[in-house]
Amino acid sequence: xxxxxxxxxxxxxxxxxxxxxxxxxxxxxxxxxxxxxxxxxxxxxxxxxxxxxxxxxxxxxxxxxxxxxxxxxxxxxxxxxxxxxxxxxxxxxxx
Numbered sequence: 001x002x003x004x005x006x007x008x009x010x011x012x013x014x015x016x017x018x019x020x021x022x023x024x025x026x027x028x029x030x031x032x033x034x035x036x037x038x039x040x041x042x043x044x045x046x047x048x049x050x051x052x053x054x055x056x057x058x059x060x061x062x063x064x065x066x067x068x069x070x071x072x073x074x075x076x077x078x079x080x081x082x083x084x085x086x087x088x089x090x091x092x093x094x095x
Contacts, residue, residue: 003027005084007077010034010066012044013051022051029054030080033061034068 006025009032013019029052033045042061049059058080062070 005029005081007032007080008048008052009045009060010037010040010069011048012040013047014044019047019051022048023053026053026055028056028080028084029058030077031057031059032069032073033059034066035061035063037064037066039066 005027006029008029013022031045031049031052033042033049034040035042037045046059049057060073060076062068062073064070
């Protein structure tokens, strides 16, 4: 089995080694950033996004602290994986 897509976030580049490893990630990637995150500061998450080796990457940023990720972002993760893994996304609640 191989990795075909990745959702990363709520973590950032914390060392040279971490940045080097991030450059090796070349699959489609989505990165989450909570703008007021007290655990993973936004500058380290932006450094992670920049370091990724993927030519297909997206950054989702929301206001709030580490544990305040909006529900709709979780649904976006599912849709991202469904799109890249070839499965139909589940319909959003109420649709």
